[in-house]
Each structure stands twice: as C-alpha cells, then as structure tokens.
Amino acid sequence: MSGEASGAAVAGGCGALCPGGGGYAADGGGRAAVPVRPPRLAGVRLPWLGHAVPFGRDPVAFLRGARERSGDVFSFTLLGRPVTFLCGRAAHEAVFRADESVLSPKEAYRFMTPVFGPGVAYDAEPAEMERQIGHLLPALTSRSLAAHARVMEEEVRRHIRAWGDSGEADLVETMNEITVAVATRCLLGQEVSERLGPELPRLFRDLESGIRLAGLLSPGVPLPAFRRRDRARAALGRALGEVISARRAARPPHEAPGPTPDMLTTLLAARTARGAPLDDETVVGLLIGMVFAGQHTSAILAAWTGALLLSHPRHLPAVLREQEETTRGADTLDIALLRRMQYLEHCVREAERLRPPLIVLIRKALRDFVHGAHLVPAGHLVMVSPAVSHRLPGIFRDPDRFDPGRYGPGREEHAAPYALIGFGGGRHRCVGTAFAYQQVKIIWSVLLRAYDLRLDGPGCPVPDYSTFIPGPHTPCPVRYRRRASPIATGPGGQR
Ligand code: HEM
Incomplete structure (x- = not known):
C-alpha cells in the first residue's frame, strides 16, 4: 500500500466542503504536501482484538473520546480489521459521494448478505443494486405514503385499544410492536401476518439481533445469534414465497393493485430492463431487506422521540397546542395535516440528531483514499458516525441539549449540507426517510392526544449499546392516563 498520493483517489466528486480544494494540504511554500496516514490510536494490548472491547462496550463514547484526543481523522483496529474514522461535514461529503470503486458499501456491508440473500442489495453489483432500489421507489411516493398513513394510524389505534384508561407500558416494546404491524402491512402484505401471526x-427481532460486531469479521461464524438470524430469515422467506405464489396466481401482473398498495404489490408489478418480472428470490430479499432497514430503526427513532420529549416536559405544551390546532375537526391524519405538525417534526429530528438509530456507517476502501491531509490506505474500513458528528459544537449550538427549536425559522441548524446524517447522505441516502418520519409523527400524534404520558423513572433513559441499533435501556416504563378531554375532536378522540 502506498503512502504516496500518486494512484490514490482524491476525495472523489468532492464539492465545496472539501478541505484543500478536495485533497492535499499545502505546505508553507504553497506546494502540495504529501498526504499522510491518519494517526493510530494507542493503548492496544492484543493487536488482533485491537479496540474491540471499548468499542463494543460503548462505541459512541469510544469514538468521541478518541476524536477529542486524536482529531477528526484517526485509525484503529477492530478484530483484525484496520478502521479509519472520519468526522465533520467535509469528511461526510467526501465519504458519501466517493465513487464505489474507491469506497465500497458493498464490501463493507457483506455481513448483511445472510439477511438480504445472495445477489440482492449490497450483495449485488452497484449498478444492479441501484436498479433494485429503483423498483422500491413507487411504494414510497407521496401517493403511496398517503395510503401508508392510513395503515399507520389504524395500527397505532389498534395497539392502544388494549390499553384501557390507565396503566403502564414499555416504551421500546410498544414502539416495536406498532412498527412490526406497520412494516408487515405496508411492506410485506397482510397475508404474511395471517401466516406468521404472533x-x-x-x-424481526432475531433478524436484527443477528447483526453484531462479530459479523464484521465473518457473518458465518457459528454464534447462536447468527443461527437465530438464519432461522428467522428462512421462516420469513418461506411465508413470503407462499404469498408471492398465491398473489401471482390470483392477480395477473398488469392488473391494478388492491386498495392498500404494499411494497410486495409494487415489486410484483416491477419489470427488469428486458420487461421480465423480478424473480421470487429478489422480491423476497428486497422485502426482508426493507423490513430490516426500516422496522427496528423506526421503532428506535420513535422510542427516542418519546423518551426525549417526555423527559423534557417543558416542550410538551407547544407540541400539544400544535396537535390541537392541526387536528381540529379532522377525521384522520392525512399528509397535508402531518406536514403542518412542525414542532412535532422538530422533536423527531432532534431525536434523530441526539440518538440516531444507526450510530456508525461504513465503507471499505478498495483503493487508497485521500481526504484533505490524510491518506486512508486501501483495505481499511472507513467509518463515519452520526452519533458523534451530531454533537459537534461547530455545527449544532450547545449540541448535547434537547432543543427542537434549533430547526425552526431563523436557526435551521440542520440546513448545513451533511450536518444531519441520521439517514446517511449522497448516493446511498436512505430512501425510507419520509416513510420513517411519517410513521414516528403518526405514532406520537395519536398517543399524545389520547393519553397523558409520563416516563416512570428519573431523567432520560440511557442507550443500550448491547444491540446494533441502540434504543433506550429496557425496561423503559411509561405511565399513561386517558385524557379527560381528548385533544381535538377528530382523531385524538376516544374511538
Ligand atoms: C428511522 C428509520 C431509519 C433510519 C434511521 C435509516 C437510516 C438509513 C441510513 C443511515 C442509510 C444509509 C446507509 C449508508 O450510507 O451506509 C439508509 C439507507 C437505506 N434505507 Fe434507511 N433508515 C430508516 C428507515 C428506512 C425505511 C422505513 C426504509 C424502507 C421502507 C429504508 C430503506 C433504506 C434503503 C433501501 C437504504 C439503502 C439506500 C441505498 O443504498 O441506495 N430505511 N437508511
């Protein structure tokens, strides 16, 4: 591996943010200095293990601490893999916009292949992955989102029907159950829930808990969590296979979709460039992949939105006032009405910033990659962290504070490019962002109008880093009491 600039890719496609005009630092005489390898973190006793123990215990504290000591770019080792961490808006832009022949998500996310299946998403060539993602998009247009909004609201209402007038519920479990029901109906199709039911x-949990640090090394090592992941994948695959056969037999592909256009319908209607339908394995892989990408992440964002809002109750009156104003006289939550819930949206965004569900995003350097004064050698995993970057004081004022007002007119701290990266950025930015935001807003709109809610415990819960997508530590009990007079007469009412 070269330590020189020649032959290295210079922060590909880098825009206005890149330091040094997209690459090299200049020396005092104005000549381009040779980019150097990032500093390596010290303090490793077992070279192969590297920093796996502190990283595994609390990756965010580990990366934040290392950044304070070593700066915005540094390298370390995780289970024998060299990793380079980069932080800051210019670095995000460089990483998110890099050509895939230089920084490859496909190679970094190989550990996802057991979930998606061979040849699907990250396991496909980049151009094929892009085509596959393109097939999903009709299920995420504003027209489809309007239909999903109805399902989302129905599922929240169905869930709280069992709550009664008062009691206690676990925040994380509640969000998980609601988002499983929504993902099943909006993505997989109602028949899957009829087949697999409770x-x-x-x-879904087994699928998600099969993604852990050891997967970086080899997703095939015989850990019990990986066996559970594979069994869950097989069970979902079987059920989906049966549903697909039944749908293909019952409804010719050219026929209009049913009243609730789920993502399965969209994929069955999709055609390859040659006009052929997608094969069953691709449809199954994409659907399971979407559940994986979108269900637990949404549950955790919803849980943090509630945890943060309820532990900062001085923001509640503004949220409730907005609910009162926006839902007055409305029967259901439609897209236009949800769009007017700006304060609630700012609370969701603040949860995305303070507690992003995906705390690190990675690529694999296939060629040497130059960013500013640094050369990241080919073979390194390149890591950026929404959880660390979202707390940079240069970007967000008083960054550790829960302050939804930072997104309001006149401040708009999130507007700086590549500042808020909870949904990624550049060519692989999340295609489910609007779906996820809509779902979280609907959950909290319905819950807050129907019930007076209190966190049962002091302060805000802390993150549980034992899972890949860290939510609030469980149990995370919330006490609820039905509002004597529900907010607004429409959807907040006791129905
Ligand atoms: C709170 C919920 C969600 C969060 C935090 C989230 C976060 C992310 C992030 C950070 C990425 C970029 C990964 C990278 O660059 O390495 C991503 C990509 C993606 N997400 Fe999401 N996501 C969420 C919900 C969803 C939903 C609901 C769906 C689909 C219905 C979805 C589908 C996807 C897909 C297909 C990609 C890959 C896009 C590509 O590579 O072109 N996500 N997501």
Whole structure:
C-alpha cells in the first residue's frame, strides 16, 4: 500500500466542503504536501482484538473520546480489521459521494448478505443494486405514503385499544410492536401476518439481533445469534414465497393493485430492463431487506422521540397546542395535516440528531483514499458516525441539549449540507426517510392526544449499546392516563 498520493483517489466528486480544494494540504511554500496516514490510536494490548472491547462496550463514547484526543481523522483496529474514522461535514461529503470503486458499501456491508440473500442489495453489483432500489421507489411516493398513513394510524389505534384508561407500558416494546404491524402491512402484505401471526415480532427481532460486531469479521461464524438470524430469515422467506405464489396466481401482473398498495404489490408489478418480472428470490430479499432497514430503526427513532420529549416536559405544551390546532375537526391524519405538525417534526429530528438509530456507517476502501491531509490506505474500513458528528459544537449550538427549536425559522441548524446524517447522505441516502418520519409523527400524534404520558423513572433513559441499533435501556416504563378531554375532536378522540 502506498503512502504516496500518486494512484490514490482524491476525495472523489468532492464539492465545496472539501478541505484543500478536495485533497492535499499545502505546505508553507504553497506546494502540495504529501498526504499522510491518519494517526493510530494507542493503548492496544492484543493487536488482533485491537479496540474491540471499548468499542463494543460503548462505541459512541469510544469514538468521541478518541476524536477529542486524536482529531477528526484517526485509525484503529477492530478484530483484525484496520478502521479509519472520519468526522465533520467535509469528511461526510467526501465519504458519501466517493465513487464505489474507491469506497465500497458493498464490501463493507457483506455481513448483511445472510439477511438480504445472495445477489440482492449490497450483495449485488452497484449498478444492479441501484436498479433494485429503483423498483422500491413507487411504494414510497407521496401517493403511496398517503395510503401508508392510513395503515399507520389504524395500527397505532389498534395497539392502544388494549390499553384501557390507565396503566403502564414499555416504551421500546410498544414502539416495536406498532412498527412490526406497520412494516408487515405496508411492506410485506397482510397475508404474511395471517401466516406468521404472533411470531412476527420475534422473527424481526432475531433478524436484527443477528447483526453484531462479530459479523464484521465473518457473518458465518457459528454464534447462536447468527443461527437465530438464519432461522428467522428462512421462516420469513418461506411465508413470503407462499404469498408471492398465491398473489401471482390470483392477480395477473398488469392488473391494478388492491386498495392498500404494499411494497410486495409494487415489486410484483416491477419489470427488469428486458420487461421480465423480478424473480421470487429478489422480491423476497428486497422485502426482508426493507423490513430490516426500516422496522427496528423506526421503532428506535420513535422510542427516542418519546423518551426525549417526555423527559423534557417543558416542550410538551407547544407540541400539544400544535396537535390541537392541526387536528381540529379532522377525521384522520392525512399528509397535508402531518406536514403542518412542525414542532412535532422538530422533536423527531432532534431525536434523530441526539440518538440516531444507526450510530456508525461504513465503507471499505478498495483503493487508497485521500481526504484533505490524510491518506486512508486501501483495505481499511472507513467509518463515519452520526452519533458523534451530531454533537459537534461547530455545527449544532450547545449540541448535547434537547432543543427542537434549533430547526425552526431563523436557526435551521440542520440546513448545513451533511450536518444531519441520521439517514446517511449522497448516493446511498436512505430512501425510507419520509416513510420513517411519517410513521414516528403518526405514532406520537395519536398517543399524545389520547393519553397523558409520563416516563416512570428519573431523567432520560440511557442507550443500550448491547444491540446494533441502540434504543433506550429496557425496561423503559411509561405511565399513561386517558385524557379527560381528548385533544381535538377528530382523531385524538376516544374511538
Ligand atoms: C428511522 C428509520 C431509519 C433510519 C434511521 C435509516 C437510516 C438509513 C441510513 C443511515 C442509510 C444509509 C446507509 C449508508 O450510507 O451506509 C439508509 C439507507 C437505506 N434505507 Fe434507511 N433508515 C430508516 C428507515 C428506512 C425505511 C422505513 C426504509 C424502507 C421502507 C429504508 C430503506 C433504506 C434503503 C433501501 C437504504 C439503502 C439506500 C441505498 O443504498 O441506495 N430505511 N437508511
């Protein structure tokens, strides 16, 4: 591996943010200095293990601490893999916009292949992955989102029907159950829930808990969590296979979709460039992949939105006032009405910033990669962290504070490019962002109008880093009491 600039890719496609005009630092005489390898973190006793122990215990504290000591770019080792961490808006832009022949998500996310299946998403060539993602998009247009909004609201209402007038519920479990029901209906199709019924939450959980640090090394090592992941994948795959056969037999592909256009319908209607339908394995892989990408992440964002809002109750009156104003006289939550819930949206955004569900995003350097004064050698995993970057004081004022007002007119701290990266950025930015925001807003709109809610415990819960997508530590009990007079007469009412 070269330590020189020649032959290295210079922060590909880098825009206005890149330091040094997109690459090299200049020396005092104005000549381009040779980019150097990032500093390596010290303090490793077992070279192969590297920093796996402190990283595994609390990756965010580890990366934040290392950045304070070593700066915005540094390298370390995780289970024998060299990793370079980069931080800051210019670095995000460089990483998110880099050519895939230089920084490859496909190679970094190989550990996802057991979930998506061979040849699907990250396991496909980049151009094929892009085509596959393109097939999903009709299920995420504003027209489809309007239909999903109805399902989302129905599922929240169905869930709280069992709550009664008062009691206690676990915040994380509640969000998980609601988002499993929504993902099943909006993505997989109603028939899957009829086939797998109460098993679904466990299957989704097993799928997600099969992604852990050891997967970086080899997703095939015989850990019990990986076996559970594979069994869950097989069970979902079987059920989906049966549903697909039944749908293909019952409804010719050219026929209009049913009243609730789920993502399965969209994929069955999709055609390759040659006009052929997608094969069953691709449809199954994409659907399971979407559940994986979108269900637990949304549950955790919803849980943090509630945890942060309820532990900062001085913001509640403004949220409730907005609910009162926006929902007055409305029967259901439609897209236009949700769009007017700006304060609630700012609370969701603040949860995305303070507690992003995906705390690190990675690529693999296939060629040497130059960013500013640094050369990241080919072979390194390149890591950026929404959880660390979202707390940079140069970007967000008083960054550790829960302050939804920072997104309001006149401040708009999130507007700086590549500042807020909870949904990624550049060519692989999340295609489910609007779906996720809509779902979280609907959950909290319905819950807050129907119930007076209190966190049962002091302060805000802390993150549980034992899972890949860290939510509030469980149990995370919330006490609820039905509002004597529900907010607004429409959807907040007791129905
Ligand atoms: C709170 C919920 C969600 C969060 C925090 C989230 C976060 C992310 C992030 C950070 C990425 C970029 C990964 C990278 O660059 O390495 C991503 C990509 C993606 N997300 Fe999401 N996501 C969420 C919900 C969803 C939903 C609901 C769906 C689909 C219905 C979805 C589908 C996808 C897909 C297909 C990609 C890959 C896009 C590509 O590579 O072109 N996500 N997501």
